Amino acid sequence: MSLFAKFDAAESTRNLLNSLPVNPTAVVIERVVSASEAIVGGRPTIMAGTNNYLGLTFDPDAIRAGQAALADAGTGTTGSRMANGTYQGHLDLETELADFFEVPHAMVFSTGYAANLGTLAALLGPGDAVLLDSEAHASLFDGCRMSGADIYRFPHNDAQGLAKRLRRLGERARHALIVVEGLYSIRGDCAPLKEFADVKAEYGGYLFIDEAHSLGLYGDGGRGLAEAAGVLSQTDFIVGTFSKSLGSIGGFCVSRHAELELFQYASRPYIFTASPCPSVIATTRAALAQLRARPELRIQVWRNAERLYSALSGLQLNLGPHVSPVIGVSFDDRDVALLCWQGLLDRGVYTNLILPPAAPEGGSLIRCSVTAAHSDAQIDTIVQAFTEVCREHGGSNTV
Numbered sequence: 001m002s003l004f005a006k007f008d009a010a011e012s013t014r015n016l017l018n019s020l021p022v023n024p025t026a027v028v029i030e031r032v033v034s035a036s037e038a039i040v041g042g043r044p045t046i047m048a049g050t051n052n053y054l055g056l057t058f059d060p061d062a063i064r065a066g067q068a069a070l071a072d073a074g075t076g077t078t079g080s081r082m083a084n085g086t087y088q089g090h091l092d093l094e095t096e097l098a099d100f101f102e103v104p105h106a107m108v109f110s111t112g113y114a115a116n117l118g119t120l121a122a123l124l125g126p127g128d129a130v131l132l133d134s135e136a137h138a139s140l141f142d143g144c145r146m147s148g149a150d151i152y153r154f155p156h157n158d159a160q161g162l163a164k165r166l167r168r169l170g171e172r173a174r175h176a177l178i179v180v181e182g183l184y185s186i187r188g189d190c191a192p193l194k195e196f197a198d199v200k201a202e203y204g205g206y207l208f209i210d211e212a213h214s215l216g217l218y219g220d221g222g223r224g225l226a227e228a229a230g231v232l233s234q235t236d237f238i239v240g241t242f243s244k245s246l247g248s249i250g251g252f253c254v255s256r257h258a259e260l261e262l263f264q265y266a267s268r269p270y271i272f273t274a275s276p277c278p279s280v281i282a283t284t285r286a287a288l289a290q291l292r293a294r295p296e297l298r299i300q301v302w303r304n305a306e307r308l309y310s311a312l313s314g315l316q317l318n319l320g321p322h323v324s325p326v327i328g329v330s331f332d333d334r335d336v337a338l339l340c341w342q343g344l345l346d347r348g349v350y351t352n353l354i355l356p357p358a359a360p361e362g363g364s365l366i367r368c369s370v371t372a373a374h375s376d377a378q379i380d381t382i383v384q385a386f387t388e389v390c391r392e393h394g395g396s397n398t399v
């Protein structure tokens, strides 16, 4: 078989998407106007499909810090953390993350994806057992696969399903790693972390939580869903990303286990890649300081989430189970989802279209992400656009 034959399926997907008025996977942000607005297709567009939850991408402190770092330290480190790529800023950010989570150890990676790959592939090896939520992010799955460990998937957010698999593992359960997320990014549903922590307490094992989407949104200190659920002390590893609430790029892992410090000698995605640019580290540190100092950002994003969620429920749309800044609108019919997504964009509202197989249970989804930077007027425009497209195209399958 030809080396390139495997691209036949990708080519038909591309041809199908290119036959649409706008290819949803190839939208170009022509100009960024603010944390909540951009020019798309030549027109001002409300960005209701970003992960900029706290609206910090234009934070003046972060911009100033990034500019100063560019001037002082240059555009990039041009090397791995293990070689010339550890600057004082990388270490300071690690100290600040450890302090924020009140644990002794923290490690910074070049992306959130690399953080998951780098921690899981270092922690696990052939012969280990990992229990993975069935809707866990691709990076979690890839990290587990890269490690060569035995992967046992359990039904999404199902603590009893997890307990059943741990029971079957017998003695091995005591050394198994349980891998879940906090807030899930497709439908905006939350993991039952307290129940997972209780299952861990009963059967043993270690709890690893990816708080990529929960950081800055949950918990009194904005540390994430583990903080909100009161299970920080029962959690062994927390990973997260800088590319959402912190508005930059990069990832991290924090832990109370001293072995985390040894990952730098054992984690290939940490060792064999360049370290984050000094400007990225500087903007991330400034954004983390904002997250800690300004709880009002969290209050605002939740106000906005409530406003959008309740208005969309009023339209009888099929939404995720609870209010959160990630609001997934489910559709049974892929073509209706596509038409509605296009209709929203035509009305100056950018959302994310999620088609099978990326959406759970074979359905299609339009995902809205709410940020602290959205104004009431922008939320109302999003609602008005949904009202019109649903009227025009029959709407989502009703609840």
Ligand code: PMP
Binding pocket: 111, 112, 113, 114, 116, 137, 139, 181, 185, 210, 212, 213, 241, 242, 243, 249, 250, 251
């Ligand atoms: N974990 C989860 C749950 C995510 O949703 C993402 C990104 N969407 C990542 C990890 C990877 O983060 P990054 O994009 O910063 O590499």
